[in-house]
Amino acid sequence: MSSDELSNLQTKKTRMNHDISIAREKVSAAEGRVKRLQTISSSLQTSIHSLRNLKSEADGFEVTKSKWEGNQENQFETKYNSHGVYLETYESDTVKAKQRIDDDLEMARQEKAQADMGLTDLQFNLANLELDIKEAKEDA
Secondary structure, three states, X not given: OOHHHHHHHHHHHHHHHHHHHHHHHHHXXXXXXXXXXXXXXXXXXXXXXXXXXXXXXXXXXXXXXXXXXXXXXXXXXXXXXXXXXXXXXXXXXXXXXXXXHHHHHHHHHHHHHHHHHHHHHHHHHHHHXXXXXXXXXXXX
16 A cells, blocks of 8 residues: 555544544533433422422412401402412423423433434444554555
8 A cells, every 4th residue: 555545544544533522522512411401300390399289288278267257368369369370370381391301301312322323433433444554554
């Protein structure tokens, strides 16, 4: 094999090492994104659980005639009903936000899997290229 061919193989190896470095950065970034989204999803799930507990406690609260009468009772019931509506809306919004995060998490996992495959392919190609370089040096 000529020195030009060996030089071309060395140049390809340099480019491939650069591509592998970029692929590793992509894998690392994807891993970071997956971890952040998992943390957010877990936090939202905890919030949803807490909201449901609050809602359950609020739903179990009763206004008795012996404690409340007239205007006080009406004012309390109005505020109590508003509170229930706000809790319901907040829970619904939180559930929707968690679903969006979970969808993003699934996409991030797929992106990471693709980045892993790309890195593996590059490493395989580099190993083959190194064999070609070794053979070229032996032939020279």
